[in-house]
Amino acid sequence: ILRIELQRVGAASVKAPGPKAMELLDLGSPTLDFVRIAEGMGVPARRAFTIEELTTALTEAFAEPGPHLIEVVIPSLAG
Incomplete structure (x- = not known):
């Protein structure tokens, strides 16, 4: 959902998110x-x-x- 929202507002097209940003979108960490x-x-x-x-x-x-x-x-x- 967050990735879709970033694309919707154009934030995803500015710069590819780094590994730390992608980690923050993962519900698996922390458990x-x-x-x-x-x-x-x-x-x-x-x-x-x-x-x-x-x-x-x-x-x-x-x-x-x-x-x-x-x-x-x-x-x-x-x-």
Whole structure:
């Protein structure tokens, strides 16, 4: 999204971004724990690794009022 926005406003055409700039656009570094962030804001949250865990998390989230965060972990295809 940020790369697209830079292109949209013309910033990307001025000069090719260096490695440090590209690193800042990467959500993988530092590793973010979205479950802990949500819990820190008072939002119930959990992580699901399997379809069964996702089904349980969705059932519980829909049974309660208010927001819930469910982080679904998808295995990397990069190998």
